[in-house]
Amino acid sequence: MQNAATPTTTMPAEWRDFFTLTKPRVMTLVIFTGICGLLAAPGSIHPVLGFTAILAISMGAGGSAALNHWWEADLDKGMKRTAKRPLPSGRMRREDARDFGVFLSAVSVVLMGVAIGWLAAATLAIAIVYYAVVYTMWLKPRTPQNIVIGGGSGAFPPLIGWVAVTGEITAMPVLLFAIIFFWTPPHFWALALFVKSDYAKVGIPMLPVVAGEKTTRQHILVYTFVLAPIAIAPWAIGGTSWVYGSVAVVLSALFVLLAIPVGLRERAEEDSMREEKVLFKFSIYYLFALFAALVADRVLAANGLIGPGMLEGVLA
Numbered sequence: 378m379q380n381a382a383t384p385t386t387t388m389p390a391e392w393r394d395f396f397t398l399t400k401p402r403v404m405t406l407v408i409f410t411g412i413c414g415l416l417a418a419p420g421s422i423h424p425v426l427g428f429t430a431i432l433a434i435s436m437g438a439g440g441s442a443a444l445n446h447w448w449e450a451d452l453d454k455g456m457k458r459t460a461k462r463p464l465p466s467g468r469m470r471r472e473d474a475r476d477f478g479v480f481l482s483a484v485s486v487v488l489m490g491v492a493i494g495w496l497a498a499a500t501l502a503i504a505i506v507y508y509a510v511v512y513t514m515w516l517k518p519r520t521p522q523n524i525v526i527g528g529g530s531g532a533f534p535p536l537i538g539w540v541a542v543t544g545e546i547t548a549m550p551v552l553l554f555a556i557i558f559f560w561t562p563p564h565f566w567a568l569a570l571f572v573k574s575d576y577a578k579v580g581i582p583m584l585p586v587v588a589g590e591k592t593t594r595q596h597i598l599v600y601t602f603v604l605a606p607i608a609i610a611p612w613a614i615g616g617t618s619w620v621y622g623s624v625a626v627v628l629s630a631l632f633v634l635l636a637i638p639v640g641l642r643e644r645a646e647e648d649s650m651r652e653e654k655v656l657f658k659f660s661i662y663y664l665f666a667l668f669a670a671l672v673a674d675r676v677l678a679a680n681g682l683i684g685p686g687m688l689e690g691v692l693a
């Protein structure tokens with residue numbers, strides 16, 4: 378049993394804590410979109426190589442998440458949502474988290490380069506540096522637009538998966554990147570509205586803290602409107618069939634419908650934000666379903682059950 382006087386930082390860290398450093402819950406969607414990018418890309422990849430590419434993406438995402446834990450240990454101590462993490466709770470030494478993050482990140486890039494190719498490895502390296510350095514160390518503590526620009530880090534995995542198969546960057550993987558890029562602001566600001574006081578306490582300039590609730594709500598609505606046509610674009614440009622297209626239209630319409638009451642409201646108490654919580658949860662299901670539809674579309678077309686997108690092969 379630990380008590381307040383126990384020098385917990387000298388205790389050996391448990392495996393569970395190392396796993397926690399990789400932000401496994403958030404990473405499920407990161408890895409899922411990476412897998413979808415890989416499976417939706419035209420052409421094929423040997424299953425062992427496909428597995429290796431996904432392993433490398435997972436290690437890179439987990440490594441950069443560990444570096445985020447290391448850098449933000451003091452901030453995390455001040456927020457209810459994060460205070461029980463391995464570093465702020467004192468269960469793990471900060472240097473261990475740093476070394477773990479650097480090791481995982483470095484191995485992921487080398488593994489991707491050697492096994493798959495150096496274009497995929499370069500995009501993975503950019504994603505890691507983007508999350509751990511550009512977003513975490515530079516933008517997050519400085520600007521309320523931190524997640525708009527920083528959101529680019531989380532948008533890389535499907536592009537990396539696609540590039541791992543094709544070896545080149547074309548319109549489709551760039552669109553998959555853009556979908557997550559424009560999805561991130563409504564995803565995160567919906568959550569930020571109901572944990573605003575946490576960020577205010579530790580001085581992180583998240584939009585609701587700096588610009589207020591009303592502006593944040595309006596931003597959520599605007600980004601959801603911008604996201605809809607981008608999510609539909611893979612079908613509109615002929616990169617997928619109507620199967621993905623119809624799922625994208627329905628899901629995006631629902632996203633907009635859920636964002637409207639959130640966007641038009643002036644303010645609400647932090648503990649009674651039902652519509653904001655629903656929007657945050659929906660954002661996660663939205664991305665899972667959209668990318669699943671992309672793969673379903675590709676599988677159905679590959680088996681001749683539907684026609685391919687008109688421009689498939691041109692854009693691929």
Ligand code: HEM
Pocket residue numbers: 402403404405406407410458512523524527528530531532557561564565568661664
């Ligand atoms: C800069 C961009 C982003 C920010 C600031 C952000 C922030 C957050 C935060 C603070 C949470 C609550 C998680 C927790 O308390 O542990 C969360 C949850 C989540 N995020 Fe994001 N996120 C971002 C981008 C992404 C991306 C790109 C993905 C995946 C593609 C993603 C997937 C998820 C998922 C799946 C959850 C739910 C985790 C759970 O079930 O607890 N997020 N996000």
Ligand SMILES: CC(C)=CCC/C(C)=C/CC/C(C)=C/COP(=O)(O)OP(=O)(O)O
Pocket residue numbers: 400403407434437438441445449459501504505508517530531532533534
């Ligand atoms: C391939 C690769 C490198 C992918 C990594 C991409 C990735 C998921 C980037 C950012 C998304 C994320 C988990 C933000 C959490 O915000 P935060 O870290 O500010 O959240 P916190 O307040 O919970 O620490």
